[in-house]
Amino acid sequence: MHISEGVLSAPVLITGAALTAVAVGVGLKKMDYDRIPQVAILSSAFFVASLIHVPVGPSSIHLILNGIMGVLLGFAAFPAILVALTLQAFLFQFGGITTLGVNTFNIAFPAVVCFYAFGHAVKHKNSVIALCSAFGCGFVAVLLSSIMVATSLVFVEESFVQVARLVVIAHLPVMIIEGVLTVFCVGFLGKVRPEILGG
Amino acid sequence: MIREGFSLGHSFIHRLDPRVKLVIAILFSIVVAVADRFTVLLSGLLFSLVLIAMARLKIREVFYRLLVVNGFILLLWIFLPFTFPGDTLFSIGRLTASREGVIYSLLITIKSNTIILSCIALIATSSITTLVHAMRHLYIPDKLAHLFFFCYRYIHVIYLEYTRLVNAMRIRCFEPKTNTHTYRTYAYLVAMLLLKSYDRSERVYNAMLCRGFKGKFWMLDHFSLKGSDLISGTVMLLYIVGLVFLQWGKTIL
Structure with missing residues (x-):
């Protein structure tokens, strides 16, 4: 889901950086000092989980989990994802410094959208509603992210359309798997520790 | 890792x-x-x-x-x-x-x-x-710097926890395939990871409070421009x- 360095143009980079700066500012403001360890440790769990490879037919995908992050963290997902992506850029040179803004926004914005859209519904007493919204949470988060990645590519150069389309299509199986995983994951958390979803 | x-x-x-x-x-x-x-x-x-x-x-x-x-x-x-x-x-x-x-x-x-x-x-x-x-010396927000310190510190710990869970799965002959069982198992793995991380964060924060943490990290070593x-x-x-x-x-x- 990372866009590499050197691909995007200045207007896209600046827009991404500005949007991320504002959103991270809001996220930090909303996050009290006593929540810092919790946000940070979930952020590192997110980092580690993104190293998990799940098999799909002959190949495998790695998890993104921005839906669950959103439900657990709300607006604090912005700083959490910024930190995780910065560490990835510093440690593995995935993504990079100039694309940090765009990449953070593309992953964290869907997370926050999922928080507002599904955050309450996943705790619903009616298990059908809860299951459906958990699936929606995982699915929509990845769908939105891939559409945003595609859009940022098309804004740079119109002939990126093919690549952009491929990005969205390639993420279709990821969306379904993230949806299924989110259903099980949220179900498990709801049974074992319901208050964690109170977020 | x-x-x-x-x-x-x-x-x-x-x-x-x-x-x-x-x-x-x-x-x-x-x-x-x-x-x-x-x-x-x-x-x-x-x-x-x-x-x-x-x-x-x-x-x-x-x-x-x-x-x-x-x-x-x-x-x-x-x-x-x-x-x-x-x-x-x-x-x-x-x-x-x-x-x-x-x-x-x-x-x-x-x-x-x-x-x-x-x-x-x-x-x-x-x-x-x-x-x-260095970023703190370059004036990034205090809370963000705290997040960096904690996050980096706990990546290692959580990765260890992750390998422990994966080993436990291997011992029970788990083989990843394209089926619901695999996805359910991975989902439980992620959920367990989040849960343990969450619990750990509470313990860590309480331990910090016990040691007089008042929301400030002191910088002990300063860089000097040669x-x-x-x-x-x-x-x-x-x-x-x-x-x-x-x-x-x-x-x-």
Whole structure:
């Protein structure tokens, strides 16, 4: 889901950086000092989980989990994802410094959208509603992210359309798997520790 | 799993003040990312290569790092030459590659690798702890710095927890396949990981409170700018300014 360095143009980079700066500012403001360890440790769990490879037919995908992050963290997902992506850029040179803004926004914005859209519904007493919204949470988060990645590519150069389309299509199986995983994951958390979803 | 291999070294680059390295890396990345002239990019590439050589990193590892990161670029090479409008360069069957498309792909490839090489040379040669420290000296928000410290610290711990859970799964003969059982198991793995992390964060915070934490991290060691830091920082800065003039000289003057 990372866009590499050197691909995007200045207007896209600046827009991404500005949007991320504002959103991270809001996220930090909303996050009290006593929540810092919790946000940070979930952020590192997110980092580690993104190293998990799940098999799909002959190949495998790695998890993104921005839906669950959103439900657990709300607006604090912005700083959490910024930190995780910065560490990835510093440690593995995935993504990079100039694309940090765009990449953070593309992953964290869907997370926050999922928080507002599904955050309450996943705790619903009616298990059908809860299951459906958990699936929606995982699915929509990845769908939105891939559409945003595609859009940022098309804004740079119109002939990126093919690549952009491929990005969205390639993420279709990821969306379904993230949806299924989110259903099980949220179900498990709801049974074992319901208050964690109170977020 | 996270070995900061490049940060272990004693070259001139390793000993530079991390603040200087961070600022230069950011400025250089931005300039290269928005430049579009081949002369500028090739001069930039030269700059990165010189830095890599000065840092005396293992070439094989640098090369491997580049290979991994170039996956996305490869994808662009498959599509861009054929979808970019322009003069025909060659054609395979019904597909025609345009000269402009190939040039554009080449531009992106050089840009991307130049930036990555400079980041390997300037950023990966410091440990994360020093980098976060440097960021605090460069006035990033306090809360963000706290997040960095905690997050980096706990990546290791949580990774250990993750390997423990994976081992437990292996002992029970878990074999990943494309089926619901696999996805359910992975979902429980992630949920367990989140749960344990959540519990740990509460214990950590309570332990901090017991030790008198009042929402402030004190910086104990401060960096000091040496003469060599100032000189090399200025030289690198001048080179970047040179690149800016090479790219936009006509419009500025």
